[in-house]
Amino acid sequence: MMNRLKLNSNPHAKAESAVSDIMRQVIYALTPATLFGICVYGWSALFLFIITVAASVGCEAFCLRLARKPVKPSLQDMSAVLTGWLIAMTLPPHAPWWIGVVGAALAIIIGKHVYGGLGQNLFNPAMLARVGLLIAFPVEMTTWVASYPWFSPELPSFLESLKITFVGIDNIDVVSGATLLGHVKTELSQNHLLPQSIDGLFTIADLWLGATRGSLGEGCQPLLLLGAFWLLHKEIIRWHIPVSLLATVLILSSAFYSYDSTHYLSPLLHLGSGGLILTAFFIATDYVTSPNAVLGQIIFGIGCGILIFVIRTWGAYPEGAGFAVLLMNSVTPLIDHYIRPRIYGRDHKGKPLEVVD
Amino acid sequence: MFFSETYRKITRDGLWDNNIVFSQNLALCPLLAVTGTATNGLGMGLATLVVMIASNGVISVTRQLIPNEVRIPVFVLLIASLVTIVDMVMNAWLHELYKVLGLFIPLIVTNCAILGRAESFASRNELKQSLWDGLMMGLGFTIALVALGAAREILAAGTLFANASLLLGSAFSFMEMTIIPNYKGFLLTALPPGGFIMLGFIIAGKRLIDAKRAAIAKAKTKVDVLPADVEPLVNTTA
Numbered sequence: 150m151m152n153r154l155k156l157n158s159n160p161h162a163k164a165e166s167a168v169s170d171i172m173r174q175v176i177y178a179l180t181p182a183t184l185f186g187i188c189v190y191g192w193s194a195l196f197l198f199i200i201t202v203a204a205s206v207g208c209e210a211f212c213l214r215l216a217r218k219p220v221k222p223s224l225q226d227m228s229a230v231l232t233g234w235l236i237a238m239t240l241p242p243h244a245p246w247w248i249g250v251v252g253a254a255l256a257i258i259i260g261k262h263v264y265g266g267l268g269q270n271l272f273n274p275a276m277l278a279r280v281g282l283l284i285a286f287p288v289e290m291t292t293w294v295a296s297y298p299w300f301s302p303e304l305p306s307f308l309e310s311l312k313i314t315f316v317g318i319d320n321i322d323v324v325s326g327a328t329l330l331g332h333v334k335t336e337l338s339q340n341h342l343l344p345q346s347i348d349g350l351f352t353i354a355d356l357w358l359g360a361t362r363g364s365l366g367e368g369c370q371p372l373l374l375l376g377a378f379w380l381l382h383k384e385i386i387r388w389h390i391p392v393s394l395l396a397t398v399l400i401l402s403s404a405f406y407s408y409d410s411t412h413y414l415s416p417l418l419h420l421g422s423g424g425l426i427l428t429a430f431f432i433a434t435d436y437v438t439s440p441n442a443v444l445g446q447i448i449f450g451i452g453c454g455i456l457i458f459v460i461r462t463w464g465a466y467p468e469g470a471g472f473a474v475l476l477m478n479s480v481t482p483l484i485d486h487y488i489r490p491r492i493y494g495r496d497h498k499g500k501p502l503e504v505v506d
Numbered sequence: 507m508f509f510s511e512t513y514r515k516i517t518r519d520g521l522w523d524n525n526i527v528f529s530q531n532l533a534l535c536p537l538l539a540v541t542g543t544a545t546n547g548l549g550m551g552l553a554t555l556v557v558m559i560a561s562n563g564v565i566s567v568t569r570q571l572i573p574n575e576v577r578i579p580v581f582v583l584l585i586a587s588l589v590t591i592v593d594m595v596m597n598a599w600l601h602e603l604y605k606v607l608g609l610f611i612p613l614i615v616t617n618c619a620i621l622g623r624a625e626s627f628a629s630r631n632e633l634k635q636s637l638w639d640g641l642m643m644g645l646g647f648t649i650a651l652v653a654l655g656a657a658r659e660i661l662a663a664g665t666l667f668a669n670a671s672l673l674l675g676s677a678f679s680f681m682e683m684t685i686i687p688n689y690k691g692f693l694l695t696a697l698p699p700g701g702f703i704m705l706g707f708i709i710a711g712k713r714l715i716d717a718k719r720a721a722i723a724k725a726k727t728k729v730d731v732l733p734a735d736v737e738p739l740v741n742t743t744a
Binding site: 263284285287 | 695
């Protein structure tokens with residue numbers, strides 16, 4: 150070991166195509182949670198997932214052709230696949246097929262290529278699509294069906310699932326219900342107190358293990374965390390945004406919960422519900438739409454956390470992760486303007502360092 | 507007279523080349539606010555059209571009398587008087603439309619497109635040309651409002667010119683159409699962000715057409731020029 154040869158002069162490190170490698174790692178990280186979601190929500194979740202990813206690749210190819218850019222290399226960087234994947238994770242698993250298509254078109258065409266393509270967009274395309282869909286189709290985007298244990302007979306069969314995705318759900322009022330956050334919002338608006346109104350309906354264990362209504366990606370928080378640790382281990386993402394985001398939500402919800410537990414959700418339910426984990430690790434950490442410098446990233450995370458808590462607690466919508474990320478995306482250029490990463494050989498203000506002999 | 511080159515240029519400018527919305531990007535506030543439906547767009551466009559013709563005419567006639575230093579306030583006062591007249595007329599005879607457009611009628615005063623035409627055209631040209639310019643710019647604005655309103659209405663509700671008879675009189679009921687029956691509605695396009703997105707797509711479309719036309723025109727001139735260039739070469743080699 151002592152005699153190991155060190156070659157310092159030339160750049161011997163060989164880099165794969167950076168973009169496609171990063172995208173592939175994120176897709177690996179999302180796979181376990183996605184598979185789990187498909188298992189508990191059935192075939193229709195798989196159909197919607199395939200449709201969304203395919204539509205987003207199709208839109209990407211269409212835009213690239215329109216802009217006369219090379220189609221094949223840009224498609225091979227997997228960014229369109231990942232965007233479609235993330236949209237599918239945020240959709241209700243039994244949504245009709247055209248929700249996936251419209252979402253993919255919103256994300257790829259308006260969210261990405263209108264700004265000039267990969268790396269140019271101001272807003273996170275997947276979140277733009279989700280928020281656009283939520284505003285445009287409130288009914289379809291808030292129809293949640295129950296999840297079932299793996300391969301249980303209650304799950305819709307293959308043919309029934311085809312019908313759900315391409316025609317619609319028959320007995321919608323029988324199978325649908327509110328998510329935890331939606332339920333809490335309704336109960337509080339009717340002046341019911343919290344611990345009783347969610348007693349027996351939602352438990353922390355259920356939420357964390359995916360035995361609840363929600364979007365495809367809300368399924369199983371531990372599997373999302375597993376993916377997140379994979380990304381951290383691979384140094385695809387850094388810890389600053391997720392940790393500051395989750396810590397902000399945790400601190401705020403703990404403070405309000407300890408002040409009045411009848412009107413504010415417990416911090417554990419906050420962390421385990423909705424798209425918080427998915428947002429913190431997979432959405433907010435998007436390179437393009439988050440600040441560059443470490444301090445800027447922490448500010449970004451704290452801002453997202455505050456907005457998520459405020460929208461969940463006092464806003465009109467039950468879940469605020471999408472809105473929070475988009476709002477913080479819009480201040481990212483401002484954060485980047487004031488807080489810049491230190492450039493090699495210069496101090497934080499951009500002045501050259503003194504040369505020490 | 508109206509087919510002379512001057513008037514044809516004014517017409518082209520107003521309707522397409524220098525369109526208030528699609529080229530100058532002016533008057534976006536009333537544009538986005540009232541173009542939820544094609545009918546509202548049409549009403550607002552016609553009101554603006556009337557004000558624009560009148561203001562161009564008045565300002566063109568009085569342009570010799572207005573001292574250059576105070577021209578802008580005088581223009582604004584003149585436009586404000588005209589808008590007040592239109593406001594009262596609409597309230598009296600087109601009350602339903604007036605109720606929908608409401609606040610935006612008085613705000614025609616601050617419509618920068620009208621002041622812009624007064625400053626850049628009417629104060630420098632004679633009466634007939636100024637009136638024609640007002641008509642064409644106003645028509646171009648109306649077309650823009652109706653086009654955007656129609657695009658947003660079709661996508662948001664699946665109808666076209668809904669309530670036109672209610673607003674413009676029963677003679678206009680033939681305009682009310684249902685384009686897509688049993689449509690669920692793409693609510694986003696009815697909201698302001700949808701208006702911006704649709705406007706962006708329409709402007710992109712116009713620029714695409716302009717680029718195509720420029721390319722065709724360029725190709726034409728090249729073809730015209732080529733034979734003259736080629737012939738001497740052929741002769742020398744022969």
